[in-house]
Structure formats: structure tokens, C-alpha cells
Amino acid sequence: xxxxxxxxxxxxxxxxxxxxxxxxxxxxxxxxxxxxxxxxxxxxxxxxxxxxxxxxxxxxxxxxxxxxxxxxxxxxxxxxxxxxxxxxxxxxxxxxxxxxxxxxxxxxxxxxxxxxxxxxxxxxxxxxxxxxxxxxxxxxxxxxxxxxxxxxxxxxxxxxxxxxxxxxxxxxxxxxxxxxxxxxxxxxxxxxxxxxxxxxxxxxxxxxxxxxxxxxxxxxxxxxxxxxxxxxxxxxxxxxxxxxxxxxxxxxxxxxxxxxxxxxxxxxxxxxxxxxxxxxxxxxxxxxxxxxxxxxxxxxxxx
Numbered sequence: 001x002x003x004x005x006x007x008x009x010x011x012x013x014x015x016x017x018x019x020x021x022x023x024x025x026x027x028x029x030x031x032x033x034x035x036x037x038x039x040x041x042x043x044x045x046x047x048x049x050x051x052x053x054x055x056x057x058x059x060x061x062x063x064x065x066x067x068x069x070x071x072x073x074x075x076x077x078x079x080x081x082x083x084x085x086x087x088x089x090x091x092x093x094x095x096x097x098x099x100x101x102x103x104x105x106x107x108x109x110x111x112x113x114x115x116x117x118x119x120x121x122x123x124x125x126x127x128x129x130x131x132x133x134x135x136x137x138x139x140x141x142x143x144x145x146x147x148x149x150x151x152x153x154x155x156x157x158x159x160x161x162x163x164x165x166x167x168x169x170x171x172x173x174x175x176x177x178x179x180x181x182x183x184x185x186x187x188x189x190x191x192x193x194x195x196x197x198x199x200x201x202x203x204x205x206x207x208x209x210x211x212x213x214x215x216x217x218x219x220x221x222x223x224x225x226x227x228x229x230x231x232x233x234x235x236x237x238x239x240x241x242x243x244x245x246x247x248x249x250x251x252x253x254x255x256x257x258x259x260x261x262x263x264x265x266x267x268x269x270x271x272x273x274x275x276x277x278x279x280x281x282x283x284x285x286x287x288x289x290x291x292x293x294x295x296x297x298x299x300x301x302x303x
């Protein structure tokens with residue numbers, strides 16, 4: 001474990017210097033690839049899935065299986081934003097997490113894809129689902145959208161962004177807001193590794209995928225109908241869907257079908273949870289943008 005952390009720290013340090021390791025070529029880094037399911041349903045909406053920092057793996061495909069299992073009636077696309085041939089990706093995980101410049105570029109590319117879809121299919125729902133490092137890229141993609149463009153909503157599964165990251169710009173590019181799933185039991189991957197090598201935004205603190213995004217300052221304005229950050233902490237009841245609280249439980253097909261798929265279906269509700277599970281606890285406001293709400297499902301459980 002210590003040896004892996006030292007190797008990860010070395011690679012992540014290289015990633016902060018430039019968008020790609022010195023002396024590498026685009027062939028070494030690999031090209032982005034995308035897989036599509038239900039392309040014939042493109043006129044019914046788009047669900048864009050961004051995998052973790054290991055790229056397109058059988059584990060991440062559990063998200064796709066869960067969406068299909070639940071009957072999501074839309075085009076589903078998995079966009080592999082990561083760098084490197086699949087044989088090298090275990091070594092490139094720290095780079096894919098920490099290469100902020102490259103990841104911002106990937107965010108702009110994904111934002112352009114969203115705009116192209118919305119031009120071809122105006123008014124259709126667009127949802128983003130990002131897992132781990134892909135959750136960070138999903139946020140960067142939202143930030144890259146122009147002011148007039150919005151997606152329907154976004155789901156973040158164990159995001160590798162710092163718990164102090166400011167989500168307000170990303171929230172303002174959504175209609176229904178952002179749902180963040182996190183787990184304090186995600187110790188080896190997020191609480192230890194991500195804190196040691198750094199989060200996707202370059203901080204050496206606990207990531208939001210382990211403790212959630214920090215609450216907004218008390219007393220900030222909030223009102224019904226604003227884009228909301230709704231946070232769901234892991235709870236033991238999720239074990240019934242095969243999720244034991246670790247990093248990979250979020251992409252299990254049964255968990256995704258039960259807890260994630262309802263968020264991207266056509267119903268105008270943002271969660272399958274009961275109203276009592278996600279009371280508003282704080283809000284955010286800026287002078288130049290409409291305020292946003294933060295909702296924390298764990299807060300009610302603690303009361």
C-alpha cells in the first residue's frame with residue numbers, strides 16, 4: 001500500500017505540471033471513446049455517463065446495466081474521458097485524477113457534445129452521471145456550458161473533488177440541481193488515497209465522495225424552485241442493493257437501478273427518497289447568480 005501511494009504521488013505530481021507527462025504522445029495517452037445504448041431513442045433524451053479514473057471497465061458498466069435494467073427510456077452514452085491505453089490505466093489513475101488542465105479540456109469537449117445534442121433535439125432532457133474522477137469531469141463540463149445552456153440534472157457518485165469545492169457555478173447550469181452520493185466508509189480509495197495524492201482540484205483534503213460537500217454558510221438565502229445540491233450519505237439499507245459502503249458499491253447495477261435511475265427518468269421529481277429524508281439545511285447565494293439550495297439527506301438522519 002505504501003509503495004502504491006508513493007508511485008501515485010509521483011505520477012500525480014507530474015500531472016500538475018502539464019496536461020500530459022513529459023515526452024508522451026497522443027498515442028500513448030490514447031483517444032477518447034464512447035459507447036452508445038438505445039441510440040434509436042435519442043429523441044427522448046440523453047443520459048451521459050462519465051466513468052471513473054480507470055476508464056471504461058466492467059465495474060463502471062454496472063451503471064449502464066442498472067439504467068437499462070430500470071427501463072430508462074433515453075439514449076445512454078458512456079464517454080470515456082480518461083487518458084491512456086487500457087493496459088496502462090492502473091498506473092495512470094493518479095494522472096487522470098489530478099490532470100486538471102486536461103480534465104478541463106475534457107469538460108469543454110463534453111459541454112460541446114451536450115450543446116450539439118440540444119441543437120439537434122431541443123427541449124429533450126439531458127442528464128449527467130459521473131463516478132469518482134468522472135464526477136469531477138461532469139462538474140467541469142457543467143461549468144464549461146454557456147450561461148444560456150442548462151442540463152436537466154446531474155448525479156455525482158463518490159466525486160473526487162475536495163469537500164470544499166464550490167458547486168455554485170455548476171448548479172446554475174442545471175434545471176433540477178445536482179445529487180451527490182458519498183460514503184464515510186470509502187476509506188482506502190477516497191479518504192486515504194485521494195487525500196494523499198490530491199483531489200481532482202488539487203487539494204490534499206478529504207474529498208466530497210467521502211464526507212459530502214461542505215454546508216453553505218448559515219443564513220444564506222434559499223427559496224423553493226432553485227437548483228439544489230441534494231446530498232445522500234451511505235446508509236446500511238443500501239446493503240440490500242449490494243452496496244457495502246465502499247468505493248465500488250456506487251456502480252453496482254442493483255444500486256443504480258434502485259437509487260440512480262429514478263433521478264434520470266422523465267418524472268419531475270429529483271429523488272426516489274421520501275420527503276423526510278432530504279430536508280433543506282442550507283443555501284448558497286452570489287451577487288451575480290441566482291441562489292442555490294443545499295439539501296443534506298444525512299442531516300435529518302442525525303436528528
